[in-house]
Amino acid sequence: MEWFESFWQVYNNLILTIGVNALLALSIWLTLSCGLLAMANAAFMGIGAYTASILTMNAGAPFPLALAGGIVAPTLVALAIGGPTLRLSGVYLAMATLGFGEVVRVLILNAESITGGALGLNGIPQETQWWHVLLALIVVLLILWRLRRSRIGRAFEAINEDAVAASLMGIAVNAHKMLAFALGAAIAGLAGALNAHLTFFIGPSEFGFDRGVDILTMTILGGTSGLAGPVLGSLIVTLLPELLRSFRDFRTMVNGAILVLIVLFLPKGLWDPKRLRSWFGRGAR
Amino acid sequence: MLEQQLVNALSLGCVYALFALGFTLIFGVLGVINLSHGAVFMVGAYGALQVVTRFGWSLWASLLAALVISAALGLAIDYFVLRPLRKRNAPHLIPMIATIGLAIVCNNAAQGLFGAENLRFPSEMVPDAQLHFLGVQISVLEVAIIVLSFALMATLFVVMRKTQLGRALRAIAESPKAAALLGVNVEGLFYLTSATAAALGGVSGVLIALYSNAVFPLMGQPMLHKGIAVIILGGMGDIRGALIGGLFLGFAEVMSVAYIGSTMRDAVAFGLLFIVLLLRPQGMFGKVLERKA
Amino acid sequence: MLKLANVSKRFGGLSVLQDVSFEVPPGKVFGLIGPNGAGKTTVFNLITGLLAPTSGTVELQGQSLIGVAPHQITRRGIARTFQNIRIFKDMTLLDNVVVGMHSHLSYGVPAWLFSLPAFRAQEARAREKARELLGWVGLAAKASDTADNLSYGDQRKLELARALATEPRLLLLDEPVAGMNTGEKVELMGEITNISRRGYTIFMIEHDMRFVMGLCERIAVLNFGKIIAEGTPDEIKNNADVIEAYLGRDDEVSH
Numbered sequence: 001m002e003w004f005e006s007f008w009q010v011y012n013n014l015i016l017t018i019g020v021n022a023l024l025a026l027s028i029w030l031t032l033s034c035g036l037l038a039m040a041n042a043a044f045m046g047i048g049a050y051t052a053s054i055l056t057m058n059a060g061a062p063f064p065l066a067l068a069g070g071i072v073a074p075t076l077v078a079l080a081i082g083g084p085t086l087r088l089s090g091v092y093l094a095m096a097t098l099g100f101g102e103v104v105r106v107l108i109l110n111a112e113s114i115t116g117g118a119l120g121l122n123g124i125p126q127e128t129q130w131w132h133v134l135l136a137l138i139v140v141l142l143i144l145w146r147l148r149r150s151r152i153g154r155a156f157e158a159i160n161e162d163a164v165a166a167s168l169m170g171i172a173v174n175a176h177k178m179l180a181f182a183l184g185a186a187i188a189g190l191a192g193a194l195n196a197h198l199t200f201f202i203g204p205s206e207f208g209f210d211r212g213v214d215i216l217t218m219t220i221l222g223g224t225s226g227l228a229g230p231v232l233g234s235l236i237v238t239l240l241p242e243l244l245r246s247f248r249d250f251r252t253m254v255n256g257a258i259l260v261l262i263v264l265f266l267p268k269g270l271w272d273p274k275r276l277r278s279w280f281g282r283g284a285r
Numbered sequence: 286m287l288e289q290q291l292v293n294a295l296s297l298g299c300v301y302a303l304f305a306l307g308f309t310l311i312f313g314v315l316g317v318i319n320l321s322h323g324a325v326f327m328v329g330a331y332g333a334l335q336v337v338t339r340f341g342w343s344l345w346a347s348l349l350a351a352l353v354i355s356a357a358l359g360l361a362i363d364y365f366v367l368r369p370l371r372k373r374n375a376p377h378l379i380p381m382i383a384t385i386g387l388a389i390v391c392n393n394a395a396q397g398l399f400g401a402e403n404l405r406f407p408s409e410m411v412p413d414a415q416l417h418f419l420g421v422q423i424s425v426l427e428v429a430i431i432v433l434s435f436a437l438m439a440t441l442f443v444v445m446r447k448t449q450l451g452r453a454l455r456a457i458a459e460s461p462k463a464a465a466l467l468g469v470n471v472e473g474l475f476y477l478t479s480a481t482a483a484a485l486g487g488v489s490g491v492l493i494a495l496y497s498n499a500v501f502p503l504m505g506q507p508m509l510h511k512g513i514a515v516i517i518l519g520g521m522g523d524i525r526g527a528l529i530g531g532l533f534l535g536f537a538e539v540m541s542v543a544y545i546g547s548t549m550r551d552a553v554a555f556g557l558l559f560i561v562l563l564l565r566p567q568g569m570f571g572k573v574l575e576r577k578a
Numbered sequence: 579m580l581k582l583a584n585v586s587k588r589f590g591g592l593s594v595l596q597d598v599s600f601e602v603p604p605g606k607v608f609g610l611i612g613p614n615g616a617g618k619t620t621v622f623n624l625i626t627g628l629l630a631p632t633s634g635t636v637e638l639q640g641q642s643l644i645g646v647a648p649h650q651i652t653r654r655g656i657a658r659t660f661q662n663i664r665i666f667k668d669m670t671l672l673d674n675v676v677v678g679m680h681s682h683l684s685y686g687v688p689a690w691l692f693s694l695p696a697f698r699a700q701e702a703r704a705r706e707k708a709r710e711l712l713g714w715v716g717l718a719a720k721a722s723d724t725a726d727n728l729s730y731g732d733q734r735k736l737e738l739a740r741a742l743a744t745e746p747r748l749l750l751l752d753e754p755v756a757g758m759n760t761g762e763k764v765e766l767m768g769e770i771t772n773i774s775r776r777g778y779t780i781f782m783i784e785h786d787m788r789f790v791m792g793l794c795e796r797i798a799v800l801n802f803g804k805i806i807a808e809g810t811p812d813e814i815k816n817n818a819d820v821i822e823a824y825l826g827r828d829d830e831v832s833h
Contacts (some may be wrong), residue, residue: 039379081559094318094381095513099555102510106552143691149684150690150697158666158677165664168626170652170681170744172353209506213385220382253397256389264369 012130015240018238019133020195025218025230026140027187033153033225034180035160036086039212040097041188042072043104046111046207048189049196053124056197059275063127063197070193071186078185079178086177101212108204121196128198135155136194140187144227156180208253217255220262223269231273288421290539298426298535299434300496303489305510305515305527306438307482312516313458313523314478316377319349319385321362322486322512323505329355329487330494331395334404344410344495349435351487352388359483360476367479368387368472386503411495414510430492437485438528445524451572454478514554519562533557579604579627579779580656580748585634587620587803594620595803598634602748602796607770607780609794611787611814613823617803618783619661622750626658627651638668638748653681657746659737661753661783667726671717671736675708676726676741713737716767731762735769742773751782755789765792791815799823 031038046172051072055061085096167173222233302361333347363577412425444450456464494500519526541553580602587595602608623629627648636643641707712718715735755763782797798808801823
């Protein structure tokens with residue numbers, strides 16, 4: 001037990017970060033599964049982080065309420081901007097979400113009185129316990145797992161493959177896209193709220209393009225075929241800079257290289273049930 | 286004064302238009318959103334700076350160098366990354382994700398090689414003579430930028446509209462399979478387009494570096510965001526749209542800095558982007574129909 | 579069942595359909611034929627809501643379909659297959675067909691979240707029905723296979739089964755036998771006849787004259803965006819305008 005306690009002392013922050021990153025990767029996985037590339041999830045994370053932090057710091061709200069605020073705020077924003085944008089083809093959406101993140105960042109920078117501007121928010125109460133993150137992860141995994149097996153999950157798959165054919169199957173494509181988008185925003189917001197109360201400091205630069213790429217890398221690396229992929233990806237991408245100290249400085253560059261290499265050589269990512277089955281299935285004869 | 290602002294806006298807008306042109310060319314012909322376009326822009330600027338500081342070349346020579354270096358990079362990106370994805374018929378988002386990765390690698394490589402600080406072209410090389418013309422002040426540099434940009438855009442326009450090559454490119458933009466059946470060398474033209482687009486990006490990189498007197502590794506990123514805003518504003522895949530959209534953005538930015546303040550400058554592009562997406566998503570000249578295979 | 583009246587469609591300056599009018603009678607097999615580029619697929623796109631007509635009306639059992647979203651049109655009872663086959667390649671055959679049942683599954687969020695009996699029962703019934711439909715087209719044995727390895731003919735059959743899963747009243751078939759060999763065509767002809775006998779109204783676009791003549795009870799002919807004839811197969815076969823459209827002017831009179 002003592003070994004565990006000292007281990008936890010040193011690494012609990014890292015493990016909880018893995019948990020938060022897993023949530024973020026799952027949020028992008030969800031939108032990707034519906035054929036949407038939402039680079040906006042980093043911005044939603046930021047909205048969730050700031051909302052929750054402002055609730056605990058300025059309004060003295062209890063932690064669960066702050067978390068709820070961190071979930072609801074980005075969801076409302078997603079519902080507001082999703083309407084006009086999701087109606088467009090995936091390409092326009094990707095463009096819009098890329099730009100959206102920048103808008104949020106600029107807004108945060110300029111709303112100094114509420115958000116602390118460029119200096120960010122400091123001294124956020126460290127309320128996040130290990131079981132908060134674990135619970136959140138389990139609940140989200142459960143919801144996404146059940147979702148996949150329902151007609152909604154099937155509709156997502158169909159839309160991802162061929163949105164026009166899906167609409168001719170009686171699937172309300174735009175409504176489903178909005179669901180994926182808003183739910184993804186909610187999960188990202190939750191992750192942001194949890195993370196803010198873990199790191200006790202947040203600044204606008206944390207929720208910009210770099211973060212968006214980080215999350216995307218985790219999901220693409222881990223694999224988009226199933227729920228295990230994003231979790232695996234977040235594990236690897238979070239641990240890599242720790243395991244290979246020299247990589248720390250090059251963290252972003254490595255992420256970029258990973259993106260290119262995976263897209264070229266392992267398009268479905270590491271966790272690809274079909275490929276694994278074909279590798280190991282033969283052996284199991 | 287309004288006229289002065291307009292003149293400032295013109296040169297800035299020209300550079301935006303030039304950058305957006307490359308971006309929109311790749312989208313129109315290859316069907317790919319190339320987010321490494323910002324990186325070739327940056328590489329052009331650094332390339333020009335290097336030949337000027339290391340080999341003592343003139344500014345015009347450095348522009349040429351930037352053109353060549355960026356074109357080479359654009360070609361390499363197409364050959365090693367985009368082409369295999371084409372062969373695989375990868376869905377839209379995949380090449381885009383790959384170019385995101387490429388941009389990051391390039392940006393960080395530049396940072397590693399040249400450091401993160403702002404570098405400048407030697408001040409004696411940059412013309413700072415001012416001209417007075419009809420009550421407005423315009424620098425020789427700005428004039429050069431405007432003339433060069435328009436020359437390049439006009440050339441592109443003529444090629445696209447009046448030559449066999451342009452016809453072939455437009456056919457590919459409609460449908461690569463149909464173009465191939467008509468005997469067009471689709472793959473070869475893909476390479477040409479990538480190289481040309483990158484060259485335009487590189488040249489605009491040098492121009493911006495001179496205009497704002499700064500060369501730094503991440504200079505491509507904000508440019509990319511503006512390029513996106515421009516082509517959505519002007520219509521994706523349309524050359525006129527890139528031109529007019531670029532000028533419009535230059536104008537909007539200069540106006541907002543003059544009358545609102547500079548902190549919101551970068552947000553202007555996105556504000557416009559969202560308004561356009563809400564009201565007329567296909568932009569001024571874009572087509573709403575999706576591209577056939 | 580389906581009525582088009584004075585439908586015109588223009589793309590910019592190009593007139594693709596001009597004053598097209600015809601009626602698809604319920605319970606029968608109706609065919610639309612015409613040379614390539616006559617505008618047949620555009621008619622289907624107009625009916626299914628992917629395009630809007632420049633003028634004219636499209637009515638399903640008296641209700642206008644103009645301005646209605648594609649997925650709503652499907653829910654009103656029109657299903658469609660595609661000329662260039664749009665099956666979901668990464669899904670199994672069974673899943674492909676089950677997707678078609680989307681609008682007929684009615685369980686809510688708690689049901690699928692907690693795997694309640696209503697959810698499980700409906701899903702099971704959907705899978706059963708999907709298997710049955712795959713059986714109608716002879717693909718039941720391959721239900722668990724992924725759809726990307728199917729032969730061309732099998733892909734078309736899958737599309738048919740999937741369209742049937744939406745429980746349509748009117749089935750639009752866009753070139754159902756294109757690319758098939760004779761054996762497959764005969765097989766499909768039989769299957770379509772069976773489906774027709776079950777009460778579905780079928781509206782098909784096809785090039786293969788023998789197929790159309792053998793299967794359709796009424797035929798309309800489209801040439802350069804205009805309807806030039808409508809009637810029974812015999813009437814169409816002997817119609818001078820039709821012969822001219824397909825074969826060109828008969829310079830030599832052959833006895």
